[in-house]
Amino acid sequence: MRALNAELSKLFSLPGIWLAFLIGALAPAVIAALDSIVEKEDIIAGVSTRLAEIGYSGLGFGVQGVIILGVLSVSSEYLTESSESGGGQQITTSLTVVPSRPHFLMAKAGAVTVTSILLCMVAMMTTVSATHLILGEYAPAFEASRLIGVVCYWTFTALLAFGITVLTKNGIIPLTVLIINSSVISFSFLLSKITKLAFYLPDRAGIEMFMSFNDESNAIFNRFHTPFTAGLVMLVWVAVFFIVAVIVFHRRDVAA
């Protein structure tokens, strides 16, 4: 509990984290608002094909907030100080305070999980408010099951980012790959055109926890998993990365 407390304290005293909070809390609402404005006439006329997606596409995009959170929570430990200050890293302090490495990683992952859930709840509130503000009585009802799917998607994504960064020690690579993957081009989406195995990649499976996939004209957008199996697939990825991260972290010298 103490270690978890300390990790939360570390996260909230890091200025870079506020960027994660800003993106996570506001980007979904902004996208939901833009979506609502574009679709408003169709929705009122009852002919919109995208009603079921309003809000959720924004929430899918807002996952970038927790990607930053997951990456920064680890990369901040390895940020090397200037050479005139001796080139130290915070990780030396962290591990002399919490000597058990699995315990340390669990505490850190716990802090990332708690913060991701809270941030996701804030994002859902801003997103629902934004759609209601613009669509009024025509705003879609947000089902609890799909919103739970969003929370799981955010939390699992944050933990994946966390696990990958433990392996790389540096935030730049995971941050670049994961942000591009969740905003510009989805690699799993491209792969899914070639092989069905791509549906088992964590991000592709993960979005099936809350996206509707009712576009029958395009097979790629068809549902492949049920939301529950989608969650399980992503959870397995998270577990694998976390276990590998614990093993590597346990064996690795801090000086290496």
Added chain:
Amino acid sequence: MLTINNLVKHRGTDKILSGISFKARPGRVTGFLGPNGAGKSSTLRILLGLDHATSGSALINGKPFAELHNPLTTVGAALDGFGAHRMRTGRAHLRWIARAAGLSRSRVEEVLEIVGLTNAAGKRVGSYSLGMGKRLGMAAALLGDPQILVLDEPVNGLDPEGIRWIRTFLRERAQSGNTVLLSSHLMGELAETVDDVVIIHHGKVVADGTLEEVIGNHSTLEEAFFALTSEHAGDVV
């Protein structure tokens, strides 16, 4: 009591340490000396559980670091650098450490006062001078009021007043029965602070004894150091 027993460390094909043994005893300040690359930092990192030994052991009161229940209250350490994220304030840095060790916020203010950093505690660590960063590292080491202090180059970058403060402070800690192990390459400074001296060279102990024993027939500790660590070094004292 710190007990280093036949410590060996290989990294790839490099032999960093080849069988180091020495003790740092309660009530004494032990100076750990050696040229750059001799293996001082590696020894301290293994002692603190940060690096893994290839063989041998480094024990704190008879236990490896990882088995200490709440290490901060047993051993306080300040290694190279500040050990803090540059975007955090000095106070925020000490506060998360205090939380991890179950210590109060008022203890953070106490150690800030002890190391003379109270006025700079609200500034980001990135803006600290080398001396201030050293003081922050010292504050972190003192948070749990430990019986053992392990300090890597504690006086590096301190102004004369800071150096004098460290010297007096460490002497007082030792006199009240605590164990202090410090590495340094400031020979003159070390000679005024330590009781015992361990000198390592190329990953081996070349001298281990009280300050008087290690100086031996040489005029100063510095003379003894160069005699022992030059390429034609003699036998262990």
